[in-house]
Structure formats: structure tokens, C-alpha cells
Amino acid sequence: MWHRPGGVSPGLTACFKRFAEEAAAGRDPYSLIDPVLESGVRRRPIEAGYGSKSIFQVPWHATLNLSALPAGASHASWRFNTAEWLVPNGYSQEKGEARLVFVHGGNAADSASGPYYAGFTMRLANWTRLPVLAFDYTTEPVSPWPNNLRSVLSYLEYGWTHGPEGAADASKLILVADSEGTLVLMQTLIAMHDDTLSRLLGYRSVLPPPHQLVGGVVLSSAVVDVHCRTRSFDWNCYNFSNPLSYTPQGTGDPDTGNCTGLGTRAAKVDDCLGSYLTYFFGFEGALRGAPHGGQRGAATAEVRRRADFFNQSLLSPIDYPMAGFPPLLVISGTRDYFYSDGPSLAQRACDAGVDAEVFNVHGAFHDFIEYSEGCGSGVPADEALAAYSRIATFTTRVLRRR
Secondary structure, three states, X not given: OEOXXXXXXXXXXXXXXXXXXXXXXXXXXXXXXXXXOOOOEEEEEOOOOEOOEOOOOOOEEEEEEOOOOOOOOXXXXXXXXXXXXXXXXXXXXXXXXXXXXXXXOOOOOXXXXXXOOHHHHHHHHHHHOOOEEEEOOOOOOOOOOOHHHHHHHHHHHHHHHEEOOEEOOOOEEEEEEEOHHHHHHHHHHHHHHOHHHHHHHOOOOOOOOHHHHEEEEEEEOOOOOOOOOOHHHHOOOOOOOXXXXXXXXXXXXXXXXXXXXXXXXXXXXXXXXXXXXXXXXXXXXXXXXXXXXXXXXXXXHHHHHOHHHHOOHHHOHHHOOOOOOOOEEEEEEOOOOOOOHHHHHHHHHHHOOOOEEEEEEOOOOOOHHHHOOOOOOOOOOHHHHHHHHHHHHHHHHHHHOO
């Protein structure tokens, strides 16, 4: 467990206050995420298609009427098949270099190059001094699992055979994922280790074996238990009515821990299972898992009905035997609503003999690494800077092993 000397940093303390202000004003707190860097890293968009292949299809975008879904909004917009390189200053492509590939969180409405993740990917390039491939992969709700795995594998193929300056094979890929992207990435690794699934997805003969391809894996704010057994649901709900919640002395996750209307453990699990029904089955899953007449329980019943599907260990990384997996760094904040998933996955990896490093940060919330500038306060959040430093050290260590 990492404790900042003297307690929670002034930067993270400022974030709690800013989250409270944004919530009270009805504004999106994600606007507090780190902005893009003004220097140190260059952005290079990737054109659709490369060489004689075209894995980056024409960029895809859709806006749909969601009046039938219980999401609260009448319309939503999704996009995918866009990508870019983040290149640190002084970089010059070399044959056999290492590269970093980033898998974003959320669904197809999120963008690795958009305002929620561009600051993160640029800082990854700046701290590791590696070129970072960031992309918007095909995913739910428009194109649910396993299309997301197939899409990520396509980008891994590109990152292995092409760098920012053109075609050239890498020596190793460092894979980094955030939030729901950690589930996507871990399922992708499972697919790479499972011959049957890899062949079904069409990549057994395209990519080298995973031990040759992947040098290390970094999971930030992991969300990896599709059965929603996450124990931290019980103590990391954010209490918007309690003034102490807006301070480091309070409890709960101001980023993802809004449990309004989820007063019981069963309701929290049902809400969580509903998100996985959407992840695996798209719009059909969203409709089948939606509360009926405002009452929870439909998602739990639907997952129980599909038990033969959900009980497959290859779907839930926290249940999969991970022997032979690459070195792993799991970064978690103790106030994260999904906190328990990270240490549980790391323990599972350790039990399987995987080189697993755990960085649990006291007092930090979900995605705290993305708020390194103290939510616009101008005061750095030491917790986030320590996480970036740990990623850089881990990357250097695992690449030396080759």
C-alpha cells in the first residue's frame, strides 16, 4: 500500500472539492481530467488503412435514439476506427524498438484521442519515453463482445508491424489499459493464450506467441469481475449528502461511486450485471437487463438465465488460470468503487506464478491517475505522479528482461 507522507496530497484534496462543486452545479466532473500536454509529446493521426491492408476502416460514427433504453438520455453517439501515435520529443523510430499500446475504458462513446484520454496517453509517452498507439476500437453497445477483442488484436498487429514512422517490427509491446479497458485487454490476453478462441477470432497465425509479443501489462483502475463480486461496492459508494464525502476524511469514490438509488448490495450487483449484459450482448443485453417499472432484478435474472455463458472462465479474468501470462502491474486506489477487482486479480496472477506487481494507493479514487494536475487547481496530485513513475519503472524493468 502506498501512503503519501503526510496524508492525501493537496492536489488530490483539491480534486475532492472540485468534484463536489461540479456535482452541485450539475456539470460533468470529467471536465477536471488532465488536459493534453502543450509540450514534450507530438500527436500523429494514423490514416485509414496501411499498405495493402485496411484494418482501420473508414472512421465509423452513429447517433441513435435511445428513448427505449433506461439511460436517462434520449440520444447517444458512438464512434470507432480512428487512431493516433503519441510520440515523445527526441524520438526516432528504430528497428526492434519497444512500443506501448493503450486500450481505453468506457464504451464506443469514449475515445482514446478525445478529451478524457488524450492527456493520459500523452503522459504515458512522456513518462515511458516510448511511442504510444491509442485507438478507438469496435465495442459495445453497437458492436459487442467478441468484436472488441478482434478489433484490439488488429491494432496489436499494427503496433507490432508499424511504428509512427512506417513499417518496422517491434521487439516487444507494453500493453496499458484503463477501467473497462482492463477487462477488454485481459480478455484479449486470454484469447491470445487460448488456441480455440484465438483461431475463432482469426489471429493464431497472424501474431507471434504472446510471450514474444508482450513485454508487460499495466492495468489502471481495473474492472475485471463480470460476476460483480466486487467487495468494495459495500464501502466505496459516494455519499453526496454528507459534507465529509467532499474531503479526504470522507469515504467513497467521487468518480464512479454514485450509488443513488442503489441502497442494497443486491441493487448494486444488479446494476453492475446490467452493464456486462450490454458489454456482451449490446442493445439486446441493455434492454433485457433494464429495471422493470423502476425495480431492480432484471439483470440478475437474465445473467442467471444465461449461466452457461457467464460461467465460462475465459470471460472473467479474475477466474481464469493465468499461468504463462506476461509481467503485470496493477494500479488501484483504495477509494475506487471497483477497488477490490485490482488486488483480487493480482492475487490470482501471483497464485499462477505470474510476475505481478501491485500499487495500491491510499485515499485515491477511480482513474485518479488521470487527475495528476489536481483537477485544474494547479497543484500536482502526488498520487498520480507516483503511479506514472511506477509505470515508467515497471516498463524499464520488464524490457530489460528480454
